[in-house]
Amino acid sequence: MLKRSTQPKRLWRSAPLKPAYDAVVIGGGLHGLAAAYFLASRHGMQDVAVIEKRYIGYGGAGRNTAIVRANQRTSENVPLYKEALDMWPRLTRELDFNLMFYNCGNLNLAHSEAALKAMRLQTATAQFHGVDSRLLTPAECKALIPALDITDRPKYPIFGGMFHPPGGIVRHDAVVWGLAKGASARGVHIHQDTAVTGIEVQRGKVAAVQTSRGRIATPRVLNAAGAYAAALADHLLDIRLPISVLTIQAMVTQPLKPLLDHVISSGGYHIYANQTLKGEIATGAHMDRWPNYTTGTSAYYIKHQAEALTDLLPCLQGVKFMRTWAGLADMTPDMAPIMSGNDPVQGYYQDCGWGYFGFKSCAAAGKYMAQYMTTGTCPEILAPFDPGRFAAHRLMGETAALVNYSADN
Structure with a gap:
């Protein structure tokens, strides 16, 4: 009699590191996995690699209190968070995975x-x-x-x-697992225990990503490394971000x-x-x-x-x-994220600076960053989040989300 395997079935498959991909996503957190999932599911870009230095969900994705809401303070932010909040029931059905969304208010x-x-x-x-x-x-x-x-x-x-x-809670680990499962089923390769060590630029365009496991030729890179995104941008491309x-x-x-x-x-x-x-x-x-x-x-x-x-x-x-x-x-100084692309390097995109709002927004941010990476044109909903706002002193009013601390608190 054959014995039933006691090993749990993996939700995403392992794959060898290919020498080239159509897109490379740095960071196996919520925003990186969401972008990879939507690149494959909405835009047919299945030749995508997610590069994660440790394991998926290691950073902020696995270290939060799972609260989701859309009651931000500014007209630039509210539509993005509203769409993200509306997406949880649809994503649960689409991924065929219980994200444990509970809109308790x-x-x-x-x-x-x-x-x-x-x-x-x-x-x-x-x-x-x-x-x-x-x-x-x-x-x-x-x-x-x-x-x-x-x-x-x-x-x-x-x-x-x-x-x-409409606000409530979502199981953050389930979102990581569900997005990884959905992305992998559509051809995305998830490479854990792999560090990005360099980004090659030729004639002002992204040409390749250097990793601890070898070189990957690619025309598109998304920096979605969460708390480490700013340091990576500075170290790899000499891009300074106010984070x-x-x-x-x-x-x-x-x-x-x-x-x-x-x-x-x-x-x-x-x-x-x-x-x-x-x-x-x-x-x-x-x-x-x-x-x-x-x-x-x-x-x-x-x-x-x-x-x-x-x-x-x-x-x-x-x-x-x-x-x-x-x-x-x-x-960031105005408590609003940075989402941009093709500046100063063609094919380089970044999704970072979320502070403690990143979990709430990941589904919508991933959807629109995937659109941005596919078309090369910034979606209108993301336009206010260009980092150029800091140089132009056009900070958003989302800083009001921080209520003044009393001296004895």
């Missing part, structure tokens, strides 16, 4: 009249673009999350909130009975949290205040999270944190 709290005024503008922008967002009173916030303390006891009392029903790399820390509590039916976030406390399917409260903090490439966690932020969560949700007092982790955010 996102409640963002205001702790002052000024914050509430800013939310009115943000809500108006969202509604103008067809995004469901609405202002709530403190009582309406408590109706959504009964555990909230809406008295004047908390350090930052709740003045109201903005509820965004700072900052650590973001997150943690989860012990499993609890259901008490948090929606994603909750607070600019005053600078926390965000949701309850996972396992019952854990997954919560994230503000970025570290100094550029670095470390993924270590600190007692400072564990203390910050514990104090902030229990101030807003007193029922969590005494609950234990079970584990912590940290990821890297590639942050």
Whole structure:
């Protein structure tokens, strides 16, 4: 009798490194895999290689709190995030893979009249673009999350909130696996444990990529290396990008009975949290205040999270944190990404500078970067994200997404 194999079936296939590809994607994270998938599925470009120094999902793709939303602050950003949010159910069907999308809604709290005024503008922008967002009173916030303390006891009392029903959570690992599965099924080669060591340019055009496993001739390269994208651009092509790399820390509590039916976030406390399917409260903090490439966690932020969560949700007092982790955010001065191509090198494209918004946008960004790489023409929706805006001092207003930190926070 033949024994059934105990080895799990791989979702994507291994392939030898070819000497030439029509396109090479640097980075096996969400944006790189999404671009590769759409190059193959929408544009028939199956001869594509994804080059990942470690393993797919190693970076920010596997180190986030899985929140998705489309309630950004500017007219340039909202359409992109809205399309990305709308794509999750369609991608689940298209990839034939459960991405575990749960649109439980996102409640963002205001702790002052000024914050509430800013939310009115943000809500108006969202509604103008067809995004469901609405202002709530403190009582309406408590109706959504009964555990909230809406008295004047908390350090930052709740003045109201903005509820965004289409927002929610998606299983980030599932997105990595699903995109890898879909890309591989359409001919894309995924090469893990492979480092990019150089980009050859001939007569102003991309000619090849040098890797730790050999040379690859290609006319197109997409730099989607996340927190390492700026360093790669500088080192390989002498392209300087205004990106700072900052650590973001997150943690989860012990499993609890259901008490948090929606994603909750607070600019005053600078926390965000949701309850996972396992019952854990997954919560994230503000970025570290100094550029670095470390993924270590600190007692400072564990203390910050514990104090902030229990101030807003007193029922969590005494609950234990079970584990912590940290990821890297590639942050631009205006908290908006850089998506561009063919400048200063023909055939070189870049998708980076997402800060802590990269997961929410990956599906739409990958779709439009694939279009850009295929046609050589920038899609209209990506035009505002050209890095030339920094030299022209045309920074976007998305910096308002950072609520001012108080001195004692």
